Amino acid sequence: MPTLYHAPNSRSTSILVLIEELGVADSIDVIGVTVDRQDGSGGPDPRNPHPEGKVPYLTDGNDHVRERGAIVAFLTDKFPEAGLGRPAGHPQRGAFLSWLFYYQGVMEPVLVLDWAKIDHPVLDATFRDLDAVFARLSEALDGQPYLLGEDYSAVDLLLSSPFHWLPDAMPEQPSVQAWIRRCADRPAFKAVTERERS
Template identity: 80%
Template sequence: MPTLYHAPFSRSTSILALIEELGVADRIDLREVGVARPDGSGGADARNPHPEGKVPYLTHGADHVRERGAIIAYLTDMFPEAGLGRPVGHPQRGAFLSWLFYYQGVMEPVLVLDRAGLEHPILQATFRDRDAVFARLSEALEAGPYLLGAEYSAVDLLLSSPFQWLPDAMPRQPKLQAWIARCAARPALVAVTERERAGLVA
């Protein structure tokens, strides 16, 4: 059975929402651990096997998976019947993986650098900027209400996730705001958020 190491109100909350969306909470062993928080609270937790003490972290037998994009690909491949991923051979497999890697390699760095107020031509040449990221998202949403078209998928969950926690990073474009609101209203995310606020792990 896969084991997810999770800390409430962290990046791993989106993986809990994915598990809820997949309908496989009874097939994942959930372990709550502590992590160092940006405000200086918390700290390393010996129960967390992540080599840097981060979350989320997924173990499955001898296999260990870190980084949200990789965990999302792993779990959606493991449970393809939910339709949240794009399995090997699917015509959108490449687009699905591209969005996962785009988030990890471009979008999150851009949002973090913007929040830190850091600007440099090398950073912009490497990662683009917020306007370029938002333009890319808007372009994708021309084809439908979600990034891969008509149906919600795990890439929508991942790429909309920072705006659930950083409302001041919210794009001004009405189309993007409507997409973020659709993703935030998903019953799985609402349920997970309510449980975390109530102090319940699962």
């Protein structure tokens, strides 16, 4: 059985939402662990096999998966019947993978750099700036409710996730704001958020 190592109210919360969306909570073991927090709380947990003590971390037999985009691809491929991924051979497979990698390689670094107030032309040239990221999202959502079209997918879950936790980072574009609200209005998101708060 796959095992997810999770710390409440962390990046791994989005993987709990994915598991809920996939309808496979009874097929994945979730082990709560502690992690170092920015406020100085928490700390390393010997139960967590992640090589850097981070979450989320997924094991499936001898296979180990880290980084949210990789875990999203792994789980949506493993449970394709939910329709949240785009399996090999699907006409949107490339777009699906591109958004996952865009999140990990561009969007999250840009959000973190902006939050930390770090600005440099080399960083902008390498990763883009926040305005470019928001413009890309707005462009993708022009005339459609979700990043891949009419249907919600795991890329919507992943790319909307930071704005649920960092409302100050909310983009100004109305189409992007409406998309974030649609993603937050899903029953799986509400259920996991409620559990994490209690």
